Amino acid sequence: MDYRHRKRIGVIGGSRAGKDALRAAEEVGRLVARRGGVVVCGGLGGVMEAASRGAKEAGGLTVGILPGNRPDEANPFIDLPLATGMGYTRNSLVAMNADVLIAVDGEYGTLSEIAFGLVYGRRVVGIGTWDIPGVESAASAEDAVERAFRER
Amino acid sequence: MDYRHRKRIGVIGGSRAGKDALRAAEEVGRLVARRGGVVVCGGLGGVMEAASRGAKEAGGLTVGILPGNRPDEANPFIDLPLATGMGYTRNSLVAMNADVLIAVDGEYGTLSEIAFGLVYGRRVVGIGTWDIPGVESAASAEDAVERAFRER
Amino acid sequence: MDYRHRKRIGVIGGSRAGKDALRAAEEVGRLVARRGGVVVCGGLGGVMEAASRGAKEAGGLTVGILPGNRPDEANPFIDLPLATGMGYTRNSLVAMNADVLIAVDGEYGTLSEIAFGLVYGRRVVGIGTWDIPGVESAASAEDAVERAFRER
Amino acid sequence: MDYRHRKRIGVIGGSRAGKDALRAAEEVGRLVARRGGVVVCGGLGGVMEAASRGAKEAGGLTVGILPGNRPDEANPFIDLPLATGMGYTRNSLVAMNADVLIAVDGEYGTLSEIAFGLVYGRRVVGIGTWDIPGVESAASAEDAVERAFRER
Numbered sequence: 001m002d003y004r005h006r007k008r009i010g011v012i013g014g015s016r017a018g019k020d021a022l023r024a025a026e027e028v029g030r031l032v033a034r035r036g037g038v039v040v041c042g043g044l045g046g047v048m049e050a051a052s053r054g055a056k057e058a059g060g061l062t063v064g065i066l067p068g069n070r071p072d073e074a075n076p077f078i079d080l081p082l083a084t085g086m087g088y089t090r091n092s093l094v095a096m097n098a099d100v101l102i103a104v105d106g107e108y109g110t111l112s113e114i115a116f117g118l119v120y121g122r123r124v125v126g127i128g129t130w131d132i133p134g135v136e137s138a139a140s141a142e143d144a145v146e147r148a149f150r151e152r
Numbered sequence: 153m154d155y156r157h158r159k160r161i162g163v164i165g166g167s168r169a170g171k172d173a174l175r176a177a178e179e180v181g182r183l184v185a186r187r188g189g190v191v192v193c194g195g196l197g198g199v200m201e202a203a204s205r206g207a208k209e210a211g212g213l214t215v216g217i218l219p220g221n222r223p224d225e226a227n228p229f230i231d232l233p234l235a236t237g238m239g240y241t242r243n244s245l246v247a248m249n250a251d252v253l254i255a256v257d258g259e260y261g262t263l264s265e266i267a268f269g270l271v272y273g274r275r276v277v278g279i280g281t282w283d284i285p286g287v288e289s290a291a292s293a294e295d296a297v298e299r300a301f302r303e304r
Numbered sequence: 305m306d307y308r309h310r311k312r313i314g315v316i317g318g319s320r321a322g323k324d325a326l327r328a329a330e331e332v333g334r335l336v337a338r339r340g341g342v343v344v345c346g347g348l349g350g351v352m353e354a355a356s357r358g359a360k361e362a363g364g365l366t367v368g369i370l371p372g373n374r375p376d377e378a379n380p381f382i383d384l385p386l387a388t389g390m391g392y393t394r395n396s397l398v399a400m401n402a403d404v405l406i407a408v409d410g411e412y413g414t415l416s417e418i419a420f421g422l423v424y425g426r427r428v429v430g431i432g433t434w435d436i437p438g439v440e441s442a443a444s445a446e447d448a449v450e451r452a453f454r455e456r
Numbered sequence: 457m458d459y460r461h462r463k464r465i466g467v468i469g470g471s472r473a474g475k476d477a478l479r480a481a482e483e484v485g486r487l488v489a490r491r492g493g494v495v496v497c498g499g500l501g502g503v504m505e506a507a508s509r510g511a512k513e514a515g516g517l518t519v520g521i522l523p524g525n526r527p528d529e530a531n532p533f534i535d536l537p538l539a540t541g542m543g544y545t546r547n548s549l550v551a552m553n554a555d556v557l558i559a560v561d562g563e564y565g566t567l568s569e570i571a572f573g574l575v576y577g578r579r580v581v582g583i584g585t586w587d588i589p590g591v592e593s594a595a596s597a598e599d600a601v602e603r604a605f606r607e608r
Contacts, residue, residue, distance in 0.1 A: 003535050004527075063536065069391060069552055069576075071460075079459050080519065082538060083552050085391040087373060088271050092241035092264075096525055096539050108270040111284070112244075115264035119240050120525075132263070155383050156375075215384065221400055221424075221543060223308075231307050232367065234386060235400050237543040239525060248373055248387050272373075392575050393548035396568075415588070416548075416571035422564040423544050436567070 003061055007037045009148050010098025010122075012113040013047025013106040013129070021047060021105035024127050026054035027141035028102055033060025035149055040065065040098045042091070042113075043074040043081055047104050052077035065094050092116045100148040102138075103129040123152060155213055159189040161300050162250025162274075164265040165199025165258040165281070173199060173257035176279050178206035179293035180254055185212025187301055192217065192250045194242070194265075195226040195233055199256045204229035217246050244268045252300040254290075255281040275304060307365055311341040313452050314402025314426075316417040317351025317410040317433070325351060325409035328431050330358035331445035332406055337364025339453055344369065344402045346395070346417075347378040347385055351408050356381035369398050396420045404452040406442075407433040427452070459517055463493040465604050466554025466578075468569040469503025469562040469585070477503060477561035480583050482510035483597035484558055489516020491605055496521065496554045498547070498569075499530040499537055503560045508533035521550050548572045556604040558594075559585040579608060 009032045013025055029039050029051035039055040041048040043064020052062040056077045064078035069085035084090040088109060095101060095116035103114055103126045110129060117124045118134045125144045126135045138144035161184045165177055181191050181203035191207040193200040195216020204214040208229045216230035221237035236242040240261060247253060247268035253276045255266050262281060269276045270286045277296045278287045290296035313336045317329055333343050333355035343359040345352040347368020356366040360381045368382035373389035388394040392413060399405060399420035404427045407418055414433060421428045422438045429448045430439045442448035465488045469481055485495050485507035495511040497504040499520020508518040512533045520534035525541035540546040544565060551557060551572035557580045559570050566585065573580045574590045581600045582591045594600035 004530075004537065063538075065538075071553070074460075080536065081460065082519075082521075082549075084549060085393060085552060087389040088268065089241060089244035089389060092244065093538075093540060096541060097527070108267050108286070112264050112267035112271065115260050115267055116240065118260040119264060134260070156378075156385065215386075217386075223401070226308075232384065233308065234367075234369075234397075236397060237400060237545055239541040241541060245386075245388060248389060249375070392572065393545060396545035396548065412571050412574040412590070416568050416575060419564050419568035419571055420544065423568060438564070 003038055007149060008040050008097060008099050009037045009145075010040045010094055010101040010113070010117070011047065011051035011104065012041065012094065012101055012110050013104040014110060015044045015046040015048065017046045017050075017105045021128065022050040024141045025050035025104045028104065028127075028145055029054025029060070030058045031141060031145040032148070033058035035145065037149070038063060040094060042066070042094050043078050045075055047106065049075035049077060051104075063097070065090055065097065088112070095120055095122060098122060100125065102127065102144045102148055103135070105129055123148070155190055159187075159301060160192050160249060160251050161189045162192045162246055162253040162265070162269070163199065163203035163256065164193065164246065164253055164262050165256040166262060167196045167198040167200065169198045169202075169257045173280060174202040176293045177202035177256045180256065180279070180297055181206025181212070182210045183293060183297040184300070185210035187297065189301070190215060192246060194218070194246050195230050197227055199258065201227035201229060203256075215249070217242055217249065240264070247272055247274060250274060252277065254279065254296045254300055255287065257281055275300070307342055311339075311453060312344050312401060312403050313341045313449075314344045314398055314405040314417070314421070315351065315355035315408065316345065316398065316405055316414050317408040318414060319348045319350040319352065321350045321354075321409045325432065326354040328445045329354035329408045332408065332431070332449055333358025333364070334362045335445060335449040336452070337362035339449065341453070342367060344398060346370070346398055347382050349379055351410065353379035353381060367401070369394055369401065392416070399424055399426060402426060404429065406431065406448045406452055407439065409433055459494055463491075463605060464496050464553060464555050465493045465601075466496045466550055466557040466569070466573070467503065467507035467560065468497065468550065468557055468566050469560040470566060471500045471502040471504065473502045473506075473561045477584065478506040480597045481506035481560045484560065484583070484601055485510025485516070486514045487597060487601040488604070489514035491601065493605070494519060496550060498523070498550055499534050501531055503562065505531035505533060507560075519553070521546055521553065544568070551576055551578060554578060556581065558583065558600045558604055559591065561585055579604070
């Protein structure tokens with residue numbers, strides 16, 4: 001149970017997403033878990049839920065940093081829900097609590113998390129997401145996770 | 153002193169900026185104040201300070217939502233410093249407390265504020281800033297302020 | 305409009321309160337405004353509204369640091385509403401943004417603000433409120449405001 | 457690894473504390489872990505560290521909700537550090553993320569957490585701490601943990 005020294009990968013993306021994005025997110029979650037990483041996310045549906053489901057299927061740990069003030073708003077694959085009661089302002093905390101971010105698809109909320117990741121000096125890897133200088137583009141879930149675990 | 157029904161214009165941009173950006177920000181501040189608007193910003197230097205200086209010269213009111221926990225970290229042109237002690241996480245509050253945002257230049261911190269502005273359904277006008285769908289590009293300070301006060 | 309160098313007095317207390325508490329809060333607001341102070345509060349009803357009304361009647365400035373994300377939840381006597389979207393967590397910001405706190409009556413929310421005031425090294429003056437070591441008990445609104453403006 | 461349905465016990469108290477308080481906190485942590493509970497705390501030293509150490513010795517899980525923005529400021533017995541970058545304002549999140557709070561000794565910071573616990577409708581059990589109506593006084597660590605796990 002020493003999660004402290006495991007790599008924390010923030011998986012960010014919208015609460016609604018298309019099939020391809022959801023599949024990629026689930027695969028990201030699975031691969032992160034297989035490598036012993038912890039999935040950190042916003043705890044809700046869509047990309048967050050897909051990544052969490054993938055991680056749980058592979059026996060990983062999932063942390064959800066929630067906008068609301070009740071842990072039970074977390075999707076069913078979150079092991080550790082953290083309520084903030086801060087709404088979208090919590091996006092900053094998602095970025096702060098990840099060693100690396102993997103962005104999958106996503107709208108403006110995801111863009112705010114990408115921006116915070118870069119503000120905080122985190123590596124940000126993207127799969128079909130915002131094209132922002134500083135975001136490394138990955139060709140697939142495998143590629144993204146490979147990059148995320150690579151030492152810089 | 154009824155600031156409540158005045159339009160609040162968030163002026164966002166980096167704490168370091170080039171000459172042109174600073175001149176544009178100062179002009180934005182001045183024009184906002186002349187139209188009776190309140191300048192809301194992050195309260196520090198660079199674009200924030202230039203916009204605040206412009207607003208004060210035109211007799212306007214300036215509100216600075218600060219990252220630190222001490223009001224005196226505000227630039228000298230802030231009338232009402234609001235300390236948050238939340239670091240960059242306060243960027244969300246800058247966007248939340250503006251009716252419209254005008255972004256001038258800016259780096260990743262500004263990008264996070266643009267993103268929050270769009271998340272919160274605010275109109276975002278840009279002068280030489282991030283090219284994000286949803287951000288209206290303005291040709292000048294005059295154009296930006298004109299757009300900001302225009303009804304949607 | 306140089307509010308920056310005016311003393312900021314946080315007036316804290318419940319959104320519901322009895323007649324005596326409301327009368328005291330209104331008188332506190334009035335006296336703070338007469339001395340040129342700015343009333344900072346949580347922006348809602350009860351003690352917060354009474355203090356704001358008193359301050360406005362005496363021509364003062366009132367700042368409301370709100371729990372929700374919409375400025376229009378502020379009571380009608382708030383000049384400058386600041387939305388936080390952070391719920392009760394904003395209580396910390398109320399204490400942080402006051403030079404001195406005057407607590408009138410109040411329940412657990414007020415207790416949290418008193419505690420933060422003391423954490424932040426603020427002087428806390430109380431009128432019929434929680435009996436906590438470090439809180440100076442005042443006999444009346446006049447006494448409380450007199451103490452709040454007294455140099456320590 | 458299903459921490460989601462385990463009871464989360466917030467252990468609150470100062471970062472400095474006397475021998476008796478530290479011993480009680482450690483015993484609280486140990487007993488919470490033995491019953492399958494998760495220890496949630498502010499993640500720093502003193503009472504927080506003692507409770508975390510006790511929990512780890514008994515094989516439990518510890519979550520630290522930190523004031524700073526770096527996970528490595530957590531004490532060595534925290535499994536899951538959560539950085540907030542919000543300073544004392546994070547005290548609200550400690551209370552929000554516990555089903556029950558056990559306060560051991562403590563100063564004003566602890567008082568703010570007790571207050572938030574009561575605001576959020578949490579049961580608060582105290583060992584030699586602030587005497588606030590609504591806080592159940594416990595005679596010992598055993599008594600406190602027994603109360604914390606008791607259904608209300």
